[in-house]
Amino acid sequence: MMHDVNFLVIDTEGKSTLNEIAILNADGKLIYEAFNQDTQQEIQFNNKPLKTILQDILQLSVDKTLVFHYAEHDIRLLKRSFKSASLTFPPLKTACTFLMAKQALPQATSYSLAYLSKYLGLKVDHQFFNQNAAHSARYDAAFTHQLYCHLTQTANFSIKPQIMNPFSDSRVDNPFQQHLDLKSVYQHEFATLKSILNEIKQDPNHQSKGAVVIGEAGSGKTHLMMRLAQEVLKNNRLLFIRQPNNPDAILHHVYSRILESFIEKVPDTPFSQLEYLLAHSFSKIAIEHYQQKQTKKDEPILDALTTDHLNIYAKLGAEGTEIKRNNWASLERMTRRWWESRYSFAGIATAIIQGLIKYCAYRDPHRRDLVKRWLAGASLETEELQLVGLPDWEEELNLEDFSLQAMIVFGRLSLIDEPLIIVFDQLEGLKDNETLLTQFGNGLKEIFTAVPNSLIILNLFPDRWMTFQTIFDSSIVDRISQYRITLNRPDTEILKEILYLKASTQGVDLEKLFNDNDFREILSFYSIRTVLNRAAEYFRYRAEGISLPHLDTDKLVFEAQIWHVIGELKKEIQQLKQQIGITEPTPPASSQNNPAETANTPATVEQTLLDYLARIEQQLIADYSKKQIITEHDDVGKLQTIMRAFQSVKYADIELDCLHYGKKRLPDNLQIKTKKNTFVVGFLYLVGNSFTARLKNFNELVLQHKNYRFRICRDSREPAIKGKVGMDEIEKLMNAQNGNYYVMEQDDRIRYELLYQLIIDIQNKDLEVDLQQALNFVEMEYLRDFWIMALLRH
Numbered sequence: 014m015m016h017d018v019n020f021l022v023i024d025t026e027g028k029s030t031l032n033e034i035a036i037l038n039a040d041g042k043l044i045y046e047a048f049n050q051d052t053q054q055e056i057q058f059n060n061k062p063l064k065t066i067l068q069d070i071l072q073l074s075v076d077k078t079l080v081f082h083y084a085e086h087d088i089r090l091l092k093r094s095f096k097s098a099s100l101t102f103p104p105l106k107t108a109c110t111f112l113m114a115k116q117a118l119p120q121a122t123s124y125s126l127a128y129l130s131k132y133l134g135l136k137v138d139h140q141f142f143n144q145n146a147a148h149s150a151r152y153d154a155a156f157t158h159q160l161y162c163h164l165t166q167t168a169n170f171s172i173k174p175q176i177m178n179p180f181s182d183s184r185v186d187n188p189f190q191q192h193l194d195l196k197s198v199y200q201h202e203f204a205t206l207k208s209i210l211n212e213i214k215q216d217p218n219h220q221s222k223g224a225v226v227i228g229e230a231g232s233g234k235t236h237l238m239m240r241l242a243q244e245v246l247k248n249n250r251l252l253f254i255r256q257p258n259n260p261d262a263i264l265h266h267v268y269s270r271i272l273e274s275f276i277e278k279v280p281d282t283p284f285s286q287l288e289y290l291l292a293h294s295f296s297k298i299a300i301e302h303y304q305q306k307q308t309k310k311d312e313p314i315l316d317a318l319t320t321d322h323l324n325i326y327a328k329l330g331a332e333g334t335e336i337k338r339n340n341w342a343s344l345e346r347m348t349r350r351w352w353e354s355r356y357s358f359a360g361i362a363t364a365i366i367q368g369l370i371k372y373c374a375y376r377d378p379h380r381r382d383l384v385k386r387w388l389a390g391a392s393l394e395t396e397e398l399q400l401v402g403l404p405d406w407e408e409e410l411n412l413e414d415f416s417l418q419a420m421i422v423f424g425r426l427s428l429i430d431e432p433l434i435i436v437f438d439q440l441e442g443l444k445d446n447e448t449l450l451t452q453f454g455n456g457l458k459e460i461f462t463a464v465p466n467s468l469i470i471l472n473l474f475p476d477r478w479m480t481f482q483t484i485f486d487s488s489i490v491d492r493i494s495q496y497r498i499t500l501n502r503p504d505t506e507i508l509k510e511i512l513y514l515k516a517s518t519q520g521v522d523l524e525k526l527f528n529d530n531d532f533r534e535i536l537s538f539y540s541i542r543t544v545l546n547r548a549a550e551y552f553r554y555r556a557e558g559i560s561l562p563h564l565d566t567d568k569l570v571f572e573a574q575i576w577h578v579i580g581e582l583k584k585e586i587q588q589l590k591q592q593i594g595i596t597e598p599t600p601p602a603s604s605q606n607n608p609a610e611t612a613n614t615p616a617t618v619e620q621t622l623l624d625y626l627a628r629i630e631q632q633l634i635a636d637y638s639k640k641q642i643i644t645e646h647d648d649v650g651k652l653q654t655i656m657r658a659f660q661s662v663k664y665a666d667i668e669l670d671c672l673h674y675g676k677k678r679l680p681d682n683l684q685i686k687t688k689k690n691t692f693v694v695g696f697l698y699l700v701g702n703s704f705t706a707r708l709k710n711f712n713e714l715v716l717q718h719k720n721y722r723f724r725i726c727r728d729s730r731e732p733a734i735k736g737k738v739g740m741d742e743i744e745k746l747m748n749a750q751n752g753n754y755y756v757m758e759q760d761d762r763i764r765y766e767l768l769y770q771l772i773i774d775i776q777n778k779d780l781e782v783d784l785q786q787a788l789n790f791v792e793m794e795y796l797r798d799f800w801i802m803a804l805l806r807h
Contacts, residue, residue, distance in 0.1 A: 018039040019039070019076065019077055019078065020039055020077060020078040020079070020080050020108070020161075021036050021037065021038060021039075021044075021073065021074065021077045021078070021079055021080065022036070022037040022038075022041075022080045022081075022154050022157050022158040022161060023035070023036050023037075023070075023079055023080065023081055023087065023154065024081070024082070024087070024150045024151075024153040024154035024157060025081075025087045025090050025091065025150060026148060026149070026150045027049070027052070027090055027094075028090075029093060030049070030052070030063065030090070030093055030094045030097050031049055031063060031066065031067075031090055031091065031093075031094040032048070032049050032052045033047075033048050033049070033149075033150045034046070034047055034066060034070070034150055035149075035150035035151040035153075035154040036070075036073060036154070037154050037155065037158050041155065041158045041159070041162075043151060043154075043155075044073070045069060045070075045073060046059055046150070046151055047059050047060075047061045047065075047066045047069065048060050048061070049061070049062075049063045049066060050062055050063075051063055063094060063097070063098050064098040064099075064100065067091075067094060067095055067098055067100055068100075070091075071103060074103075074105065077106070078106045078107065078108055079105055079106065079107045079108070080107070080108045080109075080110065080157065080158075080161050081107060081108075081109055081110070081157070082109070082110045082111055082126045082153070082157040082160065083109065083111040083126075084107050084108070084109035084111070084112075085109070088105070088107065108161070110126075110129075110157055110160045110161050110164060111124050113161075113164045113165075114129055114160070114164060117164050118132075119177060120177040120178045120181060122627075122628070122631040123631060126142075126147070126153060126156055126157060126160070127142055127144055127147060128627060128631070129160055130142035130156045130159070130160065131623050131626065131627045131795075132623065132624065132627045133160070133163055133623075134619060134620045134623045135156055135159040135160060135163065136159070137152075137155040137156055137159060140794070141623070141794045141795065142156055143797065143798070144760075145798050177519060178549050178552045178553060178556070179515040179516050179518055179519040179521055179552070180512070180515055180516075180545045180546075180548040180549035180552055181549045181552075183231075183541075183542045183545035183546055183549065184231075184542060184779060185235040185236045185238075185239050186235070186632075187235070187239075187253050187255075187438075188235065188238040188239045188241065188242040188251055188253055188436065189239075189242060189253070189274075189277045190239060191243075192236065192239060193514055193515060193518065194236070194239070194240050194243070195507070195510060195511050195514055196240075197507060197510070198233065198503055198507055198511070198541075199233060199237055199500055199503075202226075202237065202498045202499075202500060203237060203240060203241070205496070205498055206224065206237075206241060206468070206470070206498070207241075207244075207245070209222055209224060209468055209496055210245070210249065210432055210434065210468050213432045213466060213467070213468055214431065214432050214466075218465075219428055219432070219465045219466040220465065221424075221460075221461055221464060221465060221466065221467040221468070221469055222467075222468055222469070222495050222496070223461065223468075223469045223470075223471070223492050223493040223494060223495050223496070224468065224469070224470050224471075224494075224495065224496040224497070224498060225470075225471050225473060225478060225493060225494045225496070225497050225498070226470060226471070226472045226473070226498045226500065227473055227474070227475050227478055227497060227498065227499045227500065228472075228474070228475075228499065228500030228501075229474060229475070229500075229502075229539065229540055229778075230474065230540065230542070230777065230778030230779065230781075231540035231541055231542025231543055231778075231779075232500045232501075232502070232540050232541060232542075233500060233540075233541050233542075234438070234472040234500060235438055235472065236541075237500070238251070238253070238436050238438065238470070238472070241434065243280065245434070246279050246280060246286065247279055247280075247282075247289070248431045249431045249432060249433065249434055250274075250275065250286045250287075250289070250290050250423075250427065250430075250431070250433050250434065251274065251286070251433075251434040251436065252270070252271045252274040252275070252433060252434065252435045252436065253270065253274050253436050253438065254266075254267050254270045254271070254274075254435065254436065254437045254438070255270060255438060255439045256438075256439045256440050256441075256442055256443060256773060256777075257443075257449065257453055257456075257650070258449070258647065258650030258651055258653065258654045259449075259646045259647065259649065259650030259653070260446075260448050260449045260451075260452040260453075261452075261646065262412065262413065262644075262646035262647070262650070263413070263452050263453055263455070263456035264412075264413045264416040264417050264420075264456050264459065264460075265390065265412040265413060265415075265416040265644065265646065266644075266646070266647060266650075267416065267420070267456065267460070268389075268416035268417075268419050268420055269389055269416075269642040269644055269647065270642070271420065271423070271435070272385065272388060272389055272642050273640075273641060273642050274286065275287035275290070276385070276640055284323065284326075287369075287372070288323075288326070288373065289323075290423070290426060290427065290430055291325075291369055291370075291372070291373050291426070292322045292323050292325045292326065292373070293322045293429070293430040293431075294426040294427075294429045294430050295325060295344060295348055295370070295373065296318040296322035296324075296325050297322070297429045297430075298347060298348050298351045298429070299314070299318055299325075299344055299347060299348075300315065300318055300319060301351075302347045302351075303315040303318075313328070314328065314329065314340065325344075325373070326373070329341060329344075332376055337374075341370065341373075341374040344370060345367065345370045345374075348366060348370060349363060349366060349367065352366050355425075356425065360418070361414075361415055361418040361419070362418050362419075362421065362422050364403075364404060365388065365418070365419050365422045366422065367403065368384055368387055368388050368403055369388070369422075369426075371384050371401055371402065371403060372384045372385065372388070375401070380400060380401050382640065383397050383400065383401050384401050384403070385640065385642075387401070387403055387406075388419070389642050389644070390406060390410060390412050390415050390416070391698070391699070391700075392405070392406060392699050392700055392701055392703045392704075393405070393700065393701075394700050394701050394732070394735075395701070408702075408703055408706075412646075417459055417460075417463060417464075420460065420463070420464045421463050421464055421465075423464075424463075424464035424465045424466050424467055425465065425466075427465075427466045427467070428465065428466050432466045432467060432468060433464075433466060433467040433468070434467070434468050434470065435460075435467050435468070435469045435470070436470045436472065437469070437470065437471045437472065438472045439472075439773060439777050439779075440453075440471065440472070440473060440477065440777075441473070441474055441477050441776050441777045441778065442654070442772075442773055442776035442777065443477075443481075444477055444480050445657070445661070445776065446657070447484065450480075450481070450484050451484055451485075454481070454484060454485040454486075454489045455489075457469070457489060457492075457493060458488065458489045458492070461489075461492045461493075469493070471493055474778070481493075502539060502540060502541075503541065505536050508536055508541065508544050509532070509536060511541065511544070511545070512535070512544070512545075512548055515545070515548075521552075526551075526552065526555055527548075527551060531551055534547070535547045535548050535551065618782055618783070618786050618787075618790070619790060619794075621780075621781075621782055622782060622787060622790050622791075622795070623795075625771070625774075625780055625782075626767065626771070626791075626795055629767055629770055629771070629774075630763060630767055633763045633766050633767060633770075634759075634763060637759055637762070637763065641730075643698060643728050643730065643731065644698065645680060645681035645695075645696040645697060645698055645699075646681045648681075648696040648726070648728075648765075649681040649682060649683050649694075649695070649696050651765070651766075651769040652683050652694060652801075653669060653683055654769060654772060654773070655768055655769055655772060655801060656669055656683070656685060657669070658772045658784060658788060659788055659805060661784070662784050662785035662788060663785065663788055663789070663792075664687070664805060666687070666688055667685060667686065667687055667805075668685075668686040669683060669684065669685060669686075670683075670684040670686070671683065671684060672684045672693050672714065674710050674713070674714055677710045678706065678707055678710065679695065679707055679710050679711055679714070680695035680696060680697040680707050680708070680711055680725060681695060681696050681697075682694060682695035682696070682711075683695075685804065687804075687805070687807060689807055690721075690722060690807050691718075691720070691721045691722070692721070692722045692723075692724070692804055693714070693718075693721055693722070693723045693724070694724050694726065694804075695711060695723075695724070695725045695726065696725070696726050696727070697711075697725050697726075697727055698727060698728060698731045700731075700732050700734065701736065701739075704734060704739050705736065705738050705739040705742055708725065708739070708742040708743070708746065709742050711723070711725060711746070712742055712745050712746055712749070712752070715746065715749050715751060715752045716749070718751075719750075719751055720751075721751060722751050722753075723746070723749070723751055723752045723753065724752075724753040724754075724755050725746060725753070725754050725755065726755045726756075726757055727754070727755070727756055727757065728756075728757045728762060729756050729757060729758045729759070729762075755800075761800075764796055764799050765801075767796070768791060768796060768799070768801065771787060771791065772784070772787075772788075775787060792805065
């Protein structure tokens, strides 16, 4: 049933009383706008007394349905306003697009006007929703009108299950997520990975081994790592490393991501991976010590740790007691003696052991957070170091050497626990930066050589693996690819089984939802992800009335048959090679030449980008409060990746460099030279004297280069600068005409990460959109007012 055209769309702004109102008619035309003159500080053309505004509303709303977004708020505000103006609030017939959307779009992750407008691709005056223009009554009313029309026009489609789209969740972003898992998919490949892990454990030398998992985009490489995590996480530690972006900080990037992975919880337990590793290793050290020098008073501790290693957190004394402090001090001494007797007497490694024990001992989240930052090589204030009882890192600490030593510590601790699993994923973007790729290869070589007892996995596209082999030297290639595991497309019956499994979780009867032609087309796509994506589009078409992107079905079926034949031929060739002694598997053809996959194009690029950006934005918002390792070199690497992307498709004349100041240390920075200006953007997350010294050097360059524009960025989650000298240097930068000190609040950080993730996902083929189209869209529409876009325009 179409909506009644006898309606008005209203948006109000105000807190305790009405401040601003806009009213649109059924055609979307603004017929009334007014500002309460009692609350307005500026003179507006249509300022009116509150009572006059309310009387106008009464006159306009006779026999009309009043449409609001989140009507409960607007009605509450109007009731207060009527009461303050001594007027009787009338009975009203209302509609609420917030409630309508919750009913019509149960799969949406938010029902705010901003999210829904972006999710549905709504436009006003040919422009998408702009957060910076929101909370103007006229602006919000216009988008509420568009939303109401969309919801009412699609309200009478026959299939309307109030459930989530069971096929929309087609991508695993990291192994610590929870997704449905059909065990029959890649069962042999999974068993191979587990057998390699066992080989490392049984090897007397516990040498690290490498495995390359080769598969096209959407074939399930990260999903396979998720299965590995779900099955082995209570015994082994799985560490997930996303693509590095700074050639000068490969090892510190790897180590920082290792720390982030260690903080992830072991499923169905209150403990993190790091707590499991340390409980197992430190308990075994303690048990060995107590058994050799057992006394009567040691028996309760020995019994507790022998029963369950995790008792190390519960049985060494109550929180804040002298008994607990003494027990942990004793554990620290015996662990350091154990380490020194086997490896060394001094150096970074011994200090890291001390920090790990402190991390285990503290239950206070603040102290733990300080220890975690310290373990990442960050500087702490003097009083913070005293609070956690740790030494200060030297100013000239080499983060690459430090990171390798820290990884060696974890590898050696795992010798008395279980082998580590180190997964490198989302590496496809490295092909566009040979320097970065070369340094990454060198970093891998150092890790293989120095870090024991680890299964090191690289997830790669077939053509990327070929590129890596031409860049890396043979010694690196041999270590990385001791085992090669290829993920070919599952057969049609397995893919169909995945669809049925997904549908069953939401109680969807696929036989009623899809007909034979639907199944034939959906199952014609090349990868697991593209099959699920097409199924999701069919679900939206049947359940939500969203038009189905048109495809040439006959052509796709023919192409699917061709690819099936090719797959069968590959299997036969591989069997022949094995019979004559050639065991190297042949990787599947590149998806660049696969028309069945590239045919999965959405109705519009804009809608695809809107769906993607809205989903990733919500994910980033949800993850923002999680503990993360934020580093300067990682952020400057992200900025370099963003600028390189724009340089490759839009701004070829951009020149990128790093600003230096002799031997003086500066914040990590990127120099960006455009046609008109030169910008220097630095990132500085240090504290204390280190922060002050580097900012002081930076300020000297600000004075020397008055024709450059300088900015220092600092994430708002980093500790506030408290020292007077540091605050003075910040003020100097802010007072300079060409200087700026920029604190990245939550919205700024999310937009920064969103832009970076968009580029990385396109490089990794997790998003099948042309890079130039995507960057045009975010620059001109989605992130138009973001500071990076303003920089590019200047």
